[in-house]
Amino acid sequence: MSQETIISLKGVVKKFEVGENDIAALNGVDLKISAKDFAIIYGPSGCGKSTLLNVISGLEEPTSGTVDIRGEKIYNYTEDERSKFRSDKFGIISQTSNWVKSLNVWENVAIPLVLKGATFRESKERALAVLQEVNMEEYANLAPAKLSGGQQQRVSISRALIRNPWIIVADEPTGNLDTHSADLVMATFKKLNSKSRRTIIMVTHNLIYLPYATLKIGMKDGIIESHSVVEIAKELEKEVKVLKGAK
Amino acid sequence: MKLSQIFLLAFKNLLVKKSRTIFTVAGVVIGIGAIMFLVSLGYGLQKLVTEQVVQFDAFYIVDVNAGDSSVIKLNDEAKNKITDISLVEKTGSDVDLAGKVKIGSSATDAVFYAIDKNYADFDKAKADTGNFINTESKDNEIVLSKSVLNLLGVKDAAALIGTEISSDLIIVKNLTADNNSKNITDAKFKLVGIINDENLPYAYIPIRVAQDAGAVNLSTLKVKVSDRNKVDTLRKTIENMGYKTEHVSDTLAQIDQIFYILKIALGITGFIAMVVALLGMFNTLTISLLERMREVGYLKIIGARNRDIFLLFSVESILIGILGGIFGIVIGFVIQSSINTIISTMAVKYGAFPIKIFFTPYYFALGMFVFALLIGFLTGLYPARRAVRVKPLDVLRYE
Numbered sequence: 001m002s003q004e005t006i007i008s009l010k011g012v013v014k015k016f017e018v019g020e021n022d023i024a025a026l027n028g029v030d031l032k033i034s035a036k037d038f039a040i041i042y043g044p045s046g047c048g049k050s051t052l053l054n055v056i057s058g059l060e061e062p063t064s065g066t067v068d069i070r071g072e073k074i075y076n077y078t079e080d081e082r083s084k085f086r087s088d089k090f091g092i093i094s095q096t097s098n099w100v101k102s103l104n105v106w107e108n109v110a111i112p113l114v115l116k117g118a119t120f121r122e123s124k125e126r127a128l129a130v131l132q133e134v135n136m137e138e139y140a141n142l143a144p145a146k147l148s149g150g151q152q153q154r155v156s157i158s159r160a161l162i163r164n165p166w167i168i169v170a171d172e173p174t175g176n177l178d179t180h181s182a183d184l185v186m187a188t189f190k191k192l193n194s195k196s197r198r199t200i201i202m203v204t205h206n207l208i209y210l211p212y213a214t215l216k217i218g219m220k221d222g223i224i225e226s227h228s229v230v231e232i233a234k235e236l237e238k239e240v241k242v243l244k245g246a247k
Numbered sequence: 248m249k250l251s252q253i254f255l256l257a258f259k260n261l262l263v264k265k266s267r268t269i270f271t272v273a274g275v276v277i278g279i280g281a282i283m284f285l286v287s288l289g290y291g292l293q294k295l296v297t298e299q300v301v302q303f304d305a306f307y308i309v310d311v312n313a314g315d316s317s318v319i320k321l322n323d324e325a326k327n328k329i330t331d332i333s334l335v336e337k338t339g340s341d342v343d344l345a346g347k348v349k350i351g352s353s354a355t356d357a358v359f360y361a362i363d364k365n366y367a368d369f370d371k372a373k374a375d376t377g378n379f380i381n382t383e384s385k386d387n388e389i390v391l392s393k394s395v396l397n398l399l400g401v402k403d404a405a406a407l408i409g410t411e412i413s414s415d416l417i418i419v420k421n422l423t424a425d426n427n428s429k430n431i432t433d434a435k436f437k438l439v440g441i442i443n444d445e446n447l448p449y450a451y452i453p454i455r456v457a458q459d460a461g462a463v464n465l466s467t468l469k470v471k472v473s474d475r476n477k478v479d480t481l482r483k484t485i486e487n488m489g490y491k492t493e494h495v496s497d498t499l500a501q502i503d504q505i506f507y508i509l510k511i512a513l514g515i516t517g518f519i520a521m522v523v524a525l526l527g528m529f530n531t532l533t534i535s536l537l538e539r540m541r542e543v544g545y546l547k548i549i550g551a552r553n554r555d556i557f558l559l560f561s562v563e564s565i566l567i568g569i570l571g572g573i574f575g576i577v578i579g580f581v582i583q584s585s586i587n588t589i590i591s592t593m594a595v596k597y598g599a600f601p602i603k604i605f606f607t608p609y610y611f612a613l614g615m616f617v618f619a620l621l622i623g624f625l626t627g628l629y630p631a632r633r634a635v636r637v638k639p640l641d642v643l644r645y646e
Contacts, residue, residue, distance in 0.1 A: 059548065059640050080552065087550025098545035102259035115248050115550040120255065159549070 006166065006199055007033040007056060012065030014051050014222075025051040026062065027222035035166070038193040038200045038212055043219035049203045050171055052219065056201060057169045058086045070166070087112060091160025091198075093170040097152045099144040106131060106140040109159045116163065123162075130158040134188050150181020157188055167199040168192065174206065186212055248555040257562040264535070268567070271531045274524035275571020276578060279619050282517030283579030283607065289510035291583075291606035297502060305495045306475050307336075308369050309482055311468040314491040317421065321465045321490065328488065329470060334481045336471040339366030342457040343466040346416035346431075348395050348450060350407075355398040357391075357448040359416060361457035369469045372451060374440025377408040381439075382453040389414075389436035390451045392444040404441050412436045414450075422462045431460045524571070525626055532564050532630040540637055547639040560631035561624060568623015572616045580607060 014026040025048045033039050033056075041049045054060035055067060058074045067074055069089065074082055086092075099108050109131060110123035131137040134154040144152055153173055160168055170189070174182035186209055193200045193214075202209075210216055218225050261268045311329065313321045330338050344359040362370075364382045372390075373379050380388035389412055396404045416431040423429055436452060472481050482492045536543070543556055583605035591601035 054640060083547070083550065083552065086548075092548055094545075098541050100256070100260075100542055100546070101539075102256070102263040111546070112549050114252050114256075115546070115552075115555060117249055119249060119252055 004035045005032045006035045006037075006070055007031070007201075008066075008068040009056070010066045010068075012052075012055060012062045012067065014048075014055060014060060015063045024222050026055065029065070029222075029224055031217065031224060033199065033201065033215060035199055036193075036197065037215045038189065039202070039215040039217055040210060040213035041201065041203045041217040041219060042205070042207060042210065045205075047219040048222040049219055052217075053169055053171055053201065053203050057090050057092060057167075058082045087115070088163065089166050091157075091163070091165040091168040093153070093156050093160050093168065093173050095172040095175040097144065097156040099152075101143075101145070104141050105136070105144050105147070105155055108144055109155060109162055112159065112163050126162060127158075130161045131155070133161060134158045148181065150177050150184060153177060153181070153185050154188060157185070157192075161192070165198070167201065170200070170202045172203055172205065174204065174209070182206075248551070248558075250558070253555065253558050253562055254566075257559055257566055260535075260559075260563055261566060267531060267535075271528050271567055272570045272574065274527040275521075275567060275619060275622075276575040278517070278521030278524035279572055279575025279615055280579040280582070281520040282514055283576060283612070283615055284582060284605075285513035285517045286510050286611065287579070287583050287605045287607040289506060289513045290608060290611065291587075291604045292509070293502070293506035294606045295602060295604065296506075297499060304369075304371070306478070307471050308495070309470045309472060309478060309485070310493040311470055311485055311490050312466065312493075313421075313464070316489065319489040320421075320463075321468055322463055325488070325490070326465065326468055329468065329485060332481065332484055334472050334474065334477050334484075336473045337365055338471070339363055339369045339469040340454055340465050341366050341467045341469070342418075342422060342454055342462045342464075344416045344418055344457055344462075346414050346450075348391065348399065348448075349413045349415070350399050350401065353399045354415075355395060355448060357395050357450050359414070359450050359452055359457075361452050361454045361462070363454045365471075366454075366469055367451070369471065373442075375443040376405050377438075377440030379440055380451050380453060382455070384453075387434065387436045387453060387456055388439045390440040390442060391438065392442045392447060392449050394445050394448040395450065396441065397445060398448055407438055408440065410438055412438050416457075416460070418457060418460060418462045422457075422464045422466070424461070424463045429461045431456075521622070525622060528564065528567060528623075528626050529629070531567075532560070532627055533633075535563070536560065536630045536634050539634075543634050543637045544639040544641060547637065553635045556637075557631050557635050560634045561627045564627025564630070565620060565623040568619045568621070568626070569616075571623070572619025575619065576612050576615055580612070583607065 009029055009031040012026050012029040012031075013024060015022040015024050017023075027048075029048075029052060031052075041052055043049050051060060055062050056069075058067075058069075061075050069085075072085070074085055077085060100111060103111070106124060106127040107120055110118075110120055110127040113123040113126065114120055128137055128140055131140055134157050136151060136154050136158060139147060139151065139155070144155060147155065153176075156173075157168075157170075160170075168189070173189075174185055177185065189200050189202065190212055192198045311321065313319050326338060326340065329335060340363045342361040344361060346357060346359050347354045348357050362372075362382065367379065367382065374390050377390075380390050391412075393404065396407070401407060412435075414431075414434050414436060416434055418429040418431070420426050420428040434456065470481070470485070472478055478494055478496065482494060485492050543551075546556065587603045587605050590604060595601050
């Protein structure tokens with residue numbers, strides 16, 4: 001497998017102002033992700049997982065440090081240039097799908113192409129093809145809200161795929177799904193990574209999916225602690241107990 | 248994003264909330280319809296009054312007089328000069344005399360209009376009983392207003408037609424060559440017709456009578472212009488010669504001013520309905536944005552530019568404006584036409600001329616359409632700008 005580095009972060013710090021205090025969500029992150037990676041970012045709540053993902057996908061400018069995507073320092077770009085870069089190179093999937101309610105499934109999948117300047121009619125064939133890739137073509141003419149959570153997430157993946165991006169970033173894509181649906185989504189990611197050779201970067205709470213990863217990025221308090229999976233697992237277990245206690 | 252696709256998406260967005268869209272558009276329809284209805288009433292009444300006040304031909308006639316000047320004379324020389332102006336088609340002359348009409352032992356004061364044929368034509372002067380004077384006839388003919396005969400105590404006016412009438416006339420001094428007034432005593436006329444005017448005592452006689460007795464200047468010269476649009480040019484040319492001019496547009500300007508104010512008042516009344524509609528439209532668009540914050544944020548994440556978002560929301564409000572404008576104009580027009588038809592039918596039924604009290608000039612209808620479009624754009628401006636300011640990451644954070 002090629003080890004070509006596609007994403008490189010050096011000394012990335014991201015601070016948020018909360019009242020009068022600065023809180024560091026990322027506290028000096030160095031990271032390299034190669035083109036063939038299926039990277040999973042995991043860790044307890046508030047460790048900075050999502051912030052790291054947003055920094056990588058050009059949505060959250062770091063307070064300091066550099067972010068290179070295939071040699072391009074994306075935060076040297078203006079916001080509009082970065083937005084264009086992001087929509088060209090990244091497919092973005094979030095925990096809940098956000099649909100344009102007036103459009104059906106295939107039209108929603110086609111939206112990234114339409115935003116790029118194509119018409120809906122021109123984009124239909126490609127939309128149906130990517131829906132087929134996630135076995136959702138039979139639902140093409142339904143309203144997305146009519147689908148189950150798992151089905152919606154697979155449509156969401158096909159929407160992320162339509163512009164043939166280098167990198168797919170997914171923030172808790174299985175967070176709202178039952179086990180079966182979540183497994184289907186993970187299997188789809190695996191297939192995209194191994195067969196379609198796309199870089200996958202995924203954020204999750206759920207350590208069950210760690211075996212899918214070729215790069216495991218464990219986080220705690222805004223820094224990467226790749227060698228303490230067990231420790232992080234314990235933290236997560238504690239979190240689960242607290243949640244159960246609360247119930 | 249292509250503009251055609253923005254329109255398509257905006258249209259689909261409006262269709263998602265059908266009843267909300269219909270009610271919002273209905274508000275604009277009522278607003279535009281109300282303005283159309285009321286202002287068209289203003290235009291209609293103005294047209295009605297204008298047509299009553301002036302006949303079409305009157306627009307071609309300019310009245311010329313010497314004003315109060317004792318130096319400037321409206322004599323034959325002046326008449327020839329004016330007739331020679333290229334814009335002048337022909338002229339009609341009038342000399343106003345004071346005098347008495349005598350029948351038997353009774354006598355009453357009257358104004359005598361001594362006129363030529365052109366003047367009579369321009370003035371559309373006619374008798375209601377009998378005929379109007381033939382200015383070229385050898386007989387000195389006269390037409391009297393009913394008022395004269397009433398003052399003289401005549402009961403059966405029609406019986407007098409064909410009889411001889413005697414009059415004393417005075418030619419005032421500014422009409423004569425030597426600037427001395429002249430009297431004509433016991434001038435004999437043949438009564439040929441009567442005008443049904445019981446308010447003013449006056450008579451029409453041939454101009455020859457006054458001129459033979461020494462009137463060298465005219466009281467009024469009616470000038471017919473060859474091109475209606477050149478009236479102002481002609482008036483300026485004549486006024487530069489020192490004469491005063493009058494034209495029906497002077498009266499019309501006053502009428503227009505009154506109706507201008509009326510139309511504004513009616514327009515404002517309609518605009519109140521429009522303001523209510525606009526508040527409703529603004530409310531709808533703002534709520535629609537709030538409902539779609541996540542949608543907007545996510546569109547930005549997957550590549551929508553600020554321009555796309557701005558246009559999407561603007562086009563939605565413009566579409567509401569356009570639909571409201573078209574339906575408002577059409578419905579307003581249908582209601583006006585119906586009322587016009589009903590009133591005309593009733594008028595004809597009761598033996599009157601058919602009248603139209605509503606009139607919509609095409610430029611006003613076009614103006615209303617542009618207004619609706621503009622209102623749509625302006626109302627959508629705030630929600631559209633607010634949509635542009637949506638921060639995409641906030642959408643992800645609040646999941």
